[in-house]
Amino acid sequence: MEFIQFFKDLEPAVEQVFTFLEGRLGKLILSVTLLMLATLVNRFMHWRLLKETRAVQPQTGNFRATWVRRKNIVWVTALLLVLALWSGQITGFLISLAAIGGALLIVSKEFILCLWGALIISLNKSLRIGSTIEVGQFTGQLVNTGFVTFELAEIGPSKKQTGRLLSLPNSLVFTQAMKNLSVYGSYGIHLIDFNFDKFVKIQTAETLALRLANEAGKHWIEEAERHFTAVERDNFVDLPKARPEVFWASVDEKCLRMTLRFACPLSKRGHLEKSIVKRFWVEYVELVPHVPAGASNQQVADSTIS
Structure with missing residues (x-):
């Protein structure tokens, strides 16, 4: 009975607190408290992730993704609660702006597109x-x-x-x-373009390019093949082969383009391109010593990854 009486005595004080919180000053205090709480929660989650990374050697990208996702969820929740607190005032404010709504929409077009873009991402x-x-x-x-x-x-x-x-x-x-560029995981298809004039030895250039690409990828070609096969099976798509291939195209009447395509880890594509291009032109000039001067200056027109 004393316990029930305690709550009955406490009821007027609770009503006064709720009455105070329903006022503007109370809502302002609650809003600031919610934002501070969101900040503290984010700091706590950041500290927990840092503690976990010290214990093991994690995938940095996975932990970074977890941190960004949790941070955004906390802030969205806090902002929604703040908007709910001020919903009455916000509704009245929006109604008062109805006369200039069209102009406001034009002015804030870029901001609205940014919000929609965030949702799409x-x-x-x-x-x-x-x-x-x-x-x-x-x-x-x-x-x-x-x-x-x-x-x-x-x-x-x-x-x-x-x-x-x-x-x-x-x-x-x-x-x-x-x-x-990394939609299919840690491996991607890398393209290197070589430009030649009409004196090019096609078979020599093609054989050399394939040899260099196979030597560079001997440690991961088999793994890349299995990776692409698994992606094709899981996503119902057809992917290029992981093993090196060469394609030729005519740029104009004086220039031919050879495209070397091969699979490689995304993190190594810059190093591999530099190494293959350098070795190719050094060895090609040795194999074809009578190549016209200036032919090897047209090295790489473009390099992309798909």
Whole structure:
């Protein structure tokens, strides 16, 4: 009975607290408290992940993806709760802005596109933290996503990270083609283009390119074949073969292009391209000493990964 009486005596105080929280000052205090709580939760999760990484040697990309996903969930939840607290005032404010809604929509078009872009990026299962993507002229590894921007660790023409961090608006997903270069995992198909003049020894160049590619990939070709076979089976797609292949195309009446295609780990494509190109031109000039001067200057027109 004393326990019940205690709650009855406590009821007026509880009503006063709720009455205070329903006021503007109470809602402001609750909003600040929610934001501070979200910050503390994020810091705690960050500390837990750091503690886990000290105990084992994890995949950095997986932990980074976990951290970004949890952080976004906490902040979205906190913002939704704050909006729910102020829903009455927000509704009245929006109604008062109905007369200038059209102009407001035009002004905030870019912001709205960024929010929609954030939703598309978060729902796209192939775009994960650590994925290597190409957006317009920018290429890099996805390291962070937000409501307005996403961040890439820039990868330069040499296929190496430049040490710069690119912050790009999410609206780019509507205006630029976005290529996911790591959609099929840690292996990708790398292309190297060699340009020759009309004096090229086609069979010699092709045999040399295939030999160099096979030597470079002898440690992972079999594994890449199994990897692509598993991806084809799981995703119902047809992928190129992992073993090196050569294709020829005519650029114009004076130039032929040889494309060397082979599978390689995404992290090694820059080093492999540099090594293969250098060895190819050194050995090709030795095999074909009468090659016209300047032929080996037209080395690599382009290099892409698909």
